Amino acid sequence: MMNADWNFSGEIVEKFDNHILKSVPMYKEGHDLVCRLSDFFLSNDSVCYEIGCSTGSLTLQLAEHNRKKNIKFIGVEIEQDMVDFANKKVLEYNEIDIICDNILSMNLDKADMIVSYYTIQFIKPRERQLIFDKIYESLNWGGAFVLFEKVRGPDARFQDIFTALYNDYKLEQGFSKEDIFDKTRSLKGVLEPFSTQGNLDLLQRAGFKDVVSIMKYVCFEGFLAIK
Numbered sequence: 001m002m003n004a005d006w007n008f009s010g011e012i013v014e015k016f017d018n019h020i021l022k023s024v025p026m027y028k029e030g031h032d033l034v035c036r037l038s039d040f041f042l043s044n045d046s047v048c049y050e051i052g053c054s055t056g057s058l059t060l061q062l063a064e065h066n067r068k069k070n071i072k073f074i075g076v077e078i079e080q081d082m083v084d085f086a087n088k089k090v091l092e093y094n095e096i097d098i099i100c101d102n103i104l105s106m107n108l109d110k111a112d113m114i115v116s117y118y119t120i121q122f123i124k125p126r127e128r129q130l131i132f133d134k135i136y137e138s139l140n141w142g143g144a145f146v147l148f149e150k151v152r153g154p155d156a157r158f159q160d161i162f163t164a165l166y167n168d169y170k171l172e173q174g175f176s177k178e179d180i181f182d183k184t185r186s187l188k189g190v191l192e193p194f195s196t197q198g199n200l201d202l203l204q205r206a207g208f209k210d211v212v213s214i215m216k217y218v219c220f221e222g223f224l225a226i227k
């Protein structure tokens with residue numbers, strides 16, 4: 001990994017599931033929570049999107065959780081290498097489509113649930129509001145947008161505490177000091193978290209009025225927004 005060059009293609013793909021499991025606190029718990037939330041929003045003939053599905057883990061888990069219902073699950077992923085890997089995992093699931101596309105430029109069908117699990121933070125700030133607007137427009141009334149993001153602290157003091165705690169977390173997960181330093185350098189200009197309030201503002205400007213926080217561990221937060 002070099003300066004400011006993090007990406008989601010090539011050799012990271014095979015290692016991705018293990019890497020993100022170790023990197024994101026409560027990664028599995030968040031997936032479980034999204035599945036439990038789906039019980040409230042998905043029913044027969046629903047459409048459910050995951051934006052930035054990477055290797056398809058969450059889309060697959062959602063499909064398994066809802067096996068008794070007739071639901072279409074669509075994972076959207078911009079990197080072809082990820083899509084190829086995900087497609088191997090979901091081969092036996094007719095209810096899952098993994099699409100290689102940019103969420104910014106594609107059309108979404110009407111959906112009852114749209115999930116973004118640590119994806120928006122990798123999308124250029126100038127594109128984010130357009131994507132939130134599109135998500136709001138694509139949801140049926142009463143539908144849910146489930147958003148998980150790395151978040152910045154509300155001021156420099158909190159941000160310093162968040163960074164220190166997260167560095168400790170990564171050391172405990174087995175990353176070396178060099179791994180942590182190199183990854184931070186490689187993510188410059190690639191991973192750009194907003195604060196909790198910044199994300200709430202994006203949701204509100206898109207039209208969401210009903211929003212709650214559903215999970216928070218230091219600088220990792222989940223929101224449920226209902227249209």
Ligand SMILES: C[S@@+](CC[C@H](N)C(=O)[O-])C[C@H]1O[C@@H](n2cnc3c(N)ncnc32)[C@H](O)[C@@H]1O
Binds near residue numbers: 020051058
């Ligand atoms: C941190 S990963 C998401 C992890 C995944 N949701 C999970 O639960 O394991 C972010 C993913 O978003 C994808 N991505 C980034 N920008 C995108 C865009 N504009 N459209 C679709 N996917 C995008 C990246 O290629 C990457 O695979």
